[in-house]
Amino acid sequence: MSSSFRKRVPAGQQAKPPPATRLNPHSAQLLVSTGVPSLDDVLGGGLPVGGVLLIEQDRQTGYSNTLLSYFASQAIAAGHKLCIVNADQNVDLKAQLPGWASAVRDPAAELSGAAEANKEISKGADDTDAMKIAWRYKNLPKISSGDNDTDNKTNNNSSLPGMGTEVQFCERFDLSLRIPGDVVDKAQPVIIDGDAISIMASEKRYDGDMYRCVLDRISELVQDGFSSLTPLKPNTERTILRIELRSLGSGFWQGSSNTSILEFLHELRGLLRYSYAACVISFPVHLYEEAGVRLPIVRRIEHLCDAVIELESFEGTYASPADIVARQTRTDAAASQDYHGFLHIHKLPRLNSLTASMGRLSLLHTGGGSANNLAFRLRRKKFSIETYHLPIEGGTVERRVPGKEEDKKAQGRQSVGKGGVGCGSTPGRKDPLEF
Amino acid sequence: MGSYKTLSSSLNWPSGLGDQGTVTLVTSVGLGANDGTVLIPHFLTSAHEQKLPAILVSFTQTYNHYLHIMRKMGMAKTKFKFVNALATTMVGQKEGGLESLPLVTRPDYTLRRGEWSGFFQWLSDQTTIAATATATGAAAGAAEVEQGGVVLVVDGLCSLVDLGMDISEAVWFMDCCRRILGSKGRIVVGVLLDEFTEDLVRELVRKSHYYFGFTALVSGSSRDISGQVTVVPGQLYCQLQNLHNNSGGSGREFKPLVLHYCVSDTNVQFFSPGQSHIVL
Numbered sequence: 001m002s003s004s005f006r007k008r009v010p011a012g013q014q015a016k017p018p019p020a021t022r023l024n025p026h027s028a029q030l031l032v033s034t035g036v037p038s039l040d041d042v043l044g045g046g047l048p049v050g051g052v053l054l055i056e057q058d059r060q061t062g063y064s065n066t067l068l069s070y071f072a073s074q075a076i077a078a079g080h081k082l083c084i085v086n087a088d089q090n091v092d093l094k095a096q097l098p099g100w101a102s103a104v105r106d107p108a109a110e111l112s113g114a115a116e117a118n119k120e121i122s123k124g125a126d127d128t129d130a131m132k133i134a135w136r137y138k139n140l141p142k143i144s145s146g147d148n149d150t151d152n153k154t155n156n157n158s159s160l161p162g163m164g165t166e167v168q169f170c171e172r173f174d175l176s177l178r179i180p181g182d183v184v185d186k187a188q189p190v191i192i193d194g195d196a197i198s199i200m201a202s203e204k205r206y207d208g209d210m211y212r213c214v215l216d217r218i219s220e221l222v223q224d225g226f227s228s229l230t231p232l233k234p235n236t237e238r239t240i241l242r243i244e245l246r247s248l249g250s251g252f253w254q255g256s257s258n259t260s261i262l263e264f265l266h267e268l269r270g271l272l273r274y275s276y277a278a279c280v281i282s283f284p285v286h287l288y289e290e291a292g293v294r295l296p297i298v299r300r301i302e303h304l305c306d307a308v309i310e311l312e313s314f315e316g317t318y319a320s321p322a323d324i325v326a327r328q329t330r331t332d333a334a335a336s337q338d339y340h341g342f343l344h345i346h347k348l349p350r351l352n353s354l355t356a357s358m359g360r361l362s363l364l365h366t367g368g369g370s371a372n373n374l375a376f377r378l379r380r381k382k383f384s385i386e387t388y389h390l391p392i393e394g395g396t397v398e399r400r401v402p403g404k405e406e407d408k409k410a411q412g413r414q415s416v417g418k419g420g421v422g423c424g425s426t427p428g429r430k431d432p433l434e435f
Numbered sequence: 436m437g438s439y440k441t442l443s444s445s446l447n448w449p450s451g452l453g454d455q456g457t458v459t460l461v462t463s464v465g466l467g468a469n470d471g472t473v474l475i476p477h478f479l480t481s482a483h484e485q486k487l488p489a490i491l492v493s494f495t496q497t498y499n500h501y502l503h504i505m506r507k508m509g510m511a512k513t514k515f516k517f518v519n520a521l522a523t524t525m526v527g528q529k530e531g532g533l534e535s536l537p538l539v540t541r542p543d544y545t546l547r548r549g550e551w552s553g554f555f556q557w558l559s560d561q562t563t564i565a566a567t568a569t570a571t572g573a574a575a576g577a578a579e580v581e582q583g584g585v586v587l588v589v590d591g592l593c594s595l596v597d598l599g600m601d602i603s604e605a606v607w608f609m610d611c612c613r614r615i616l617g618s619k620g621r622i623v624v625g626v627l628l629d630e631f632t633e634d635l636v637r638e639l640v641r642k643s644h645y646y647f648g649f650t651a652l653v654s655g656s657s658r659d660i661s662g663q664v665t666v667v668p669g670q671l672y673c674q675l676q677n678l679h680n681n682s683g684g685s686g687r688e689f690k691p692l693v694l695h696y697c698v699s700d701t702n703v704q705f706f707s708p709g710q711s712h713i714v715l
Contacts, residue, residue, distance in 0.1 A: 026700065028503065229535050262597040270522035273497045274533070296630035300597060302466055303627055347466040352503035354473060354698050 018238045018276060020078030020169055027352040032240055032278050033170035035070030038385035040170060043307055044357030048349050049240060050272045054302065056285040056310035058341060063311050063376065064282045066383050068244055071280050073097045075242040076179060077171040082189035083221055084244045085214055087252040090193045093184050099177030174381045192217060194252060209256040211264035218243060222275045229274055241277035248281050265304035306349040311376065313341035339375040343385050439477045442705045445692055446666060451481030452586065456618040457644035460669065462628040462636055464650050471625050471649040473703045475588055476505050478623050480513045482586035488565040489515035489586045492546065494594035497521060499540050507700050520546040548598055551608065559615050561585055584619030587612055592624050593632040602635045643669035661698040667691040
């Protein structure tokens with residue numbers, strides 16, 4: 001039986017975690033946010049540092065790209081180093097990354113006006129406490145979705161004296177906004193697009209193997225200050241490297257053999273395990289299907305990643321082209337409330353543990369059996385993952401209580417000889433038994 | 436907490452390990468909790484309890500991962516040597532590789548792809564050291580020292596296929612390890628079974644004495660049960676039994692069985708099908 005006593009370590013010798021990270025209490029694993037609070041909840045608190053998240057892309061829609069843009073925005077918001085690899089097309093970050101919606105979130109304000117930011121947050125917390133909540137719901141934990149969420153509050157390392165405001169673990173983003181261009185430039189993200197990869201792969205040592213050249217480039221980045229084997233230089237702060245691999249395994253990726261992608265993922269896992277880096281990969285799984293059945297290599301790819309989720313959009317899977325067009329022209333309020341697809345969880349991270357943390361830490365998890373009753377929804381301002389609920393039978397319009405004008409019209413139709421009050425009468429129609 | 440006593444008694448393995456000179460194959464399917472890696476702490480701890488040297492070769496995880504798991508399960512005192520076969524060529528080249536890690540989490544050996552001879556030599560040295568220690572203990576009259584060799588646990592042998600190696604090379608690797616360990620050693624091999632590695636598993640089954648197949652529940656998902664394990668004798672076990680019978684020996688009979696199991700962070704419980712409400 002493990003002891004609960006812990007050796008007291010002087011404050012000066014305590015290892016300070018990188019900004020915008022937190023520890024998983026069950027596995028002592030460092031976590032970073034994906035930028036989507038509900039996705040963090042699904043993964044058991046966040047993406048483990050040193051881990052790989054595989055997103056199996058939705059077909060014919062771009063919801064997976066939305067998740068990737070959240071991940072990139074979170075990297076910039078947290079001050080982490082960002083590396084994006086996209087062999088398909090050139091990457092224009094300034095047009096893709098959602099901006100942060102929080103009034104507090106301002107890099108300049110954090111540096112100079114951190115105390116005012118704290119006051120505003122604490123004022124919001126007081127307002128929350130003043131809300132009247134039914135007693136049975138009062139003590140339930142709240143999922144991160146808005147101003148009142150405790151996870152989004154500033155994380156103060158009060159154990160370390162002299163520390164001011166820390167960067168938030170998960171920023172609140174607004175899809176209708178964009179990160180200012182100067183902020184993106186200041187973050188200096190490393191972008192490896194298709195042209196750069198092609199040039200690197202043409203070297204003699206790679207012989208056209210794009211996987212090998214990208215792996216070497218990532219290895220150089222990791223060894224440049226993100227390797228856990230490198231002692232920290234004095235007066236420097238450890239930070240996180242976030243790696244995005246977009247559409248890995250698509251037709252643009254050329255390898256030396258059919259198993260190049262497997263070798264790449266195996267080497268990447270070994271590299272990340274000894275680094276302060278986290279990786280998100282989007283994978284076009286629909287390209288690896290034959291007659292609706294997945295090729296065996298897909299399962300191997302899933303085994304080589306620590307977490308695997310799949311986005312199954314309704315438009316891409318079930319809708320006909322006519323439905324897609326009709327959906328786009330819908331203007332009623334119900335359209336905005338629809339789910340846009342299912343989120344399937346194929347694998348959860350189990351680093352340093354035999355079991356996944358999701359069941360214990362998740363609010364979306366039903367608490368037993370499969371958690372695959374999740375759906376995602378892309379609203380105007382945010383992307384969220386929710387528990388899927390069937391709509392009310394008959395719809396909300398049909399069940400609406402009719403107004404006074406509609407009542408009068410209905411009464412006018414019910415006059416004698418014109419529909420009447422007999423048991424066989426039908427409003428608006430002549431009762432055949434009336435005479 | 437020690438090794439899995441229920442599993443050992445069900446298998447009629449007093450030491451928690453198979454017979455000397457045997458190969459145990461553990462296969463897993465799926466991506467969830469029905470994973471044969473739950474047996475790794477059991478084999479390592481059983482070897483430790485029998486005062487046998489244990490070596491863990493991992494193609495999938497780091498040393499820290501297993502240390503954390505075993506610490507949570509109360510097996511922190513289990514001593515074993517770790518061979519890193521995951522992070523090979525690219526990790527920490529500037530800093531001298533994994534040698535800069537603290538002693539507690541530093542692998543005892545790093546197995547690089549294609550550099551088999553160095554590993555085999557190291558394994559041979561470990562076997563020799565174990566044999567010498569056993570002889571010394573026996574000479575000193577230590578009755579509790581089993582006259583046994585090294586227990587070698589290989590996690591994720593199928594990764595060799597991911598790295599582009601031929602199936603025959605993976606099987607050859609296991610054969611070489613078995614020859615080095617000799618008639619006193621024991622080998623446990625963990626493989627992920629899917630369509631990609633099916634041929635490899637077929638070859639390994641032919642060279643195994645015991646086969647553990649971890650699968651999901653046939654009846655569907657369950658809240659309390661993580662999966663089921665089917666244990667059957669391997670092809671070589673029959674040959675082993677024939678040798679025992681012909682030599683007049685009374686070897687322990689090994690019966691196939693099916694067990695359900697439940698995995699938690701601190702424990703793995705095995706029980707007969709339908710008995711979860713009693714055990715859990």
